[in-house]
Amino acid sequence: MKKGLGIAIAILIIGISVIVIGKVSTIETEVATSAPTNEGKDISLKVNSMDVLQEMEEPRDNHIIDGYNNVRVFGAVGDGTTDDTLALVAASEAALINGGTLYIPSDMTCLISRDMDLFGIKSIRFEGVVTAKSNVTLIIGFNCEQAEATNYYFRKVSNVNLKIAGMSNGIVTVQQADSLELFCDADQQGRSFIAYSTFHLGLVRNLTIDSIGEKDGWINENRFYGGRVQKLLIAGNYPHNNNVFYGTMFENFSAEILTGSSNYFRDCRLEGTVDIFFAEGTFNNYFERSWFDLEDQYLMGTY
Numbered sequence: 001m002k003k004g005l006g007i008a009i010a011i012l013i014i015g016i017s018v019i020v021i022g023k024v025s026t027i028e029t030e031v032a033t034s035a036p037t038n039e040g041k042d043i044s045l046k047v048n049s050m051d052v053l054q055e056m057e058e059p060r061d062n063h064i065i066d067g068y069n070n071v072r073v074f075g076a077v078g079d080g081t082t083d084d085t086l087a088l089v090a091a092s093e094a095a096l097i098n099g100g101t102l103y104i105p106s107d108m109t110c111l112i113s114r115d116m117d118l119f120g121i122k123s124i125r126f127e128g129v130v131t132a133k134s135n136v137t138l139i140i141g142f143n144c145e146q147a148e149a150t151n152y153y154f155r156k157v158s159n160v161n162l163k164i165a166g167m168s169n170g171i172v173t174v175q176q177a178d179s180l181e182l183f184c185d186a187d188q189q190g191r192s193f194i195a196y197s198t199f200h201l202g203l204v205r206n207l208t209i210d211s212i213g214e215k216d217g218w219i220n221e222n223r224f225y226g227g228r229v230q231k232l233l234i235a236g237n238y239p240h241n242n243n244v245f246y247g248t249m250f251e252n253f254s255a256e257i258l259t260g261s262s263n264y265f266r267d268c269r270l271e272g273t274v275d276i277f278f279a280e281g282t283f284n285n286y287f288e289r290s291w292f293d294l295e296d297q298y299l300m301g302t303y
Contacts, residue, residue: 067100068125071110078108078128085112095121104128112136112160119165119191124152131158141166143190166191175202182222186213186237194219201227201248209243209260211236224248234260239282247290250274257282264288 069091072078076087088110095102101123104110108128117139118124124140138157141164142150150170154162154177161179164172166188174180180201186192192215199222207229211217216238224245232255234240240260248265252272257263258279267290278285 068103069095069098069100070103070105072105072108076104076108076110078105078110080109080111080129080131082111083113084110085114085116088112088116092116092118092121095123101125104130106155112138115139122148122150124154126154126157129156129158130154130160132160135159135161137161137163139163139165141191141194142168142170144168144193144195145190147196164194167194168196170194170197171200172197173200174204177202177204179206179208180204181208181210182219183208184211184213184217184219184236186211186215186217188213192217195221197222199224201225201229203228204230206231207233209234209236209240211238211240213237219243229253232256234258234263257285260285262286 071084071087071091074087074090074094076084076091078084092102094100099122102118102121102125104126106127110128110130112130112132113136115137119139119141120143121140122142130138136159138160140152140162142148144166145168147168150167152164152170153173155175157174157177159178161181162174162177163181163183164170165183165185182194184191184193192213195218201224204227209219210233211219217236218238219236219240220242222243224243226247228249228251230251230253232253234256235258238259241262243260243263245265245268247267249269250265250271251269252274253270254275254277256277256279260282262284263286265287268287269291270287270289271291276287
């Protein structure tokens, strides 16, 4: 009798287990077959206590997604009056440690209150604005001796000196800036030259190419496309050479070429008051203008 009862209980337990297992299998099957397609979205599914969690990608402005270190996530307000320096520092430290892009969304204006050194970050994308109440310096760049591909984009930098301090094989886009400086300190490792890089310019009021150090700090073999420049200075402890500008607008423009040779300014529009000074010892620096305001003049000529 007891033996028969034991067999019956065992059969009952096995039956319940089969039902439970069958139910779980059914749920997992439904999850697998009902998952939406991932057209343009990053979808992950997770089964936990028979619950299904579906996480879809949200706008980049709200989260760190796809390697973007968003300053908003690190506490930036971005209203143009709140000091966002510490948030930008935190986001930049994350980019240095974990890699990825240092990012400011297009709807933010980040106010910074002191000089900042972001050197070592390979990717920066500031779709928003960076501004300061008093002129400060924002340093970017990457170890020029490693020839790593770098990519920097700035929509608008206001009341800030944007300084590139060492770079090789970089791509830089600056749509609007009060001051853009290519600067090398030959005595600092990784910051001794800027070369083989491409620059896409918008409005840059002051453009400086300069170097210091007991050794030679050189800025050579760079290409600049488009844009409008109002003041240019080429100076430093080395004759910077073979930097080529294509189609740049020089209106009410002044230039001081204090050092260097074979720097070319091709198909440039020179308009208004133009003052270009070549210091003694410079040579083969060439301005070619593509526009004249009077009839019956050559289409191109050398200034």
